[in-house]
Amino acid sequence: MDHPSIHDAALAAIKLHATSPRRRWSDGPMYQWSPATDDVWSLVMHWPAISGVLCEEVARGSAEVTRELERLCVQGRVSRNEAAGIRRSLESMRASGLAMQQIVRLGSGRWRASPDRLDLSAVARAAIRERQRELALRGVELGLDLRSLHVWMDVAVAGALIGAAIDWALSFSTQVRVKVQPTPARIVVRASLPGGVARKSRGNRRMNDNLQWVLVRQLASCARLPVSRSSSAATESAVIDIPTNITLAPRRSAE
16 A cells, blocks of 8 residues: 555645646636636636536537538438528527627637727628628528718727627517617617517517627627617617717818
8 A cells, every 4th residue: 555645745746747728718817727626616717617618518519410410411311401490500509609709708808909990881891791691591681771980999899799789680580770870879780570570579588688689798898888779669779879989080081
């Protein structure tokens, strides 16, 4: 039987030469590594890591199911039409995981804004153009009312914010309208829900139970923009106000 001091020396050597685990995107700059079981458990401290693990498992699981579904289609055991509904569910699951990843990363404090002078209407057009094919395949009817609104903002956050607001609206309806207006300065993304569809959708959804809505709030917080939500008998709208301290007058062309 080994002497206890031998075990103590081995444990001390392991601790001396141990290295911290590789940081994940979800770890904040002050993240406390706590692999030891004698640490005091705190969900508040560990929830970013838990969320990161959950997102990775969702991504891995959805990818595995997608590959298996493709194999069944190739073998002729499932038709492409039959697989379409499953693919939509998998895409929705993946989108939820990606939204959670962004929420955790942005909320961790690692990300730093790089403000630049930009026109929000141009950012909105670019964000929509990148998703044009995807939106068309989903049968989305997207109305645009984009007027020049010059601001000082991080362009990546601005584009992600508009995209997240569109995704949130699409959780209610495929009829979405995006508006950028200079007076009062704001972005409005509205989902139109005709008749019984509106009542059914609202009845099955809590006011703020959508990860896309949480992502909108997180992105708006990063940009220091107030965001609100309004409902009517047939619409759900996200309203992002642009404070005067980041609104810029349009540049005059050289004469």
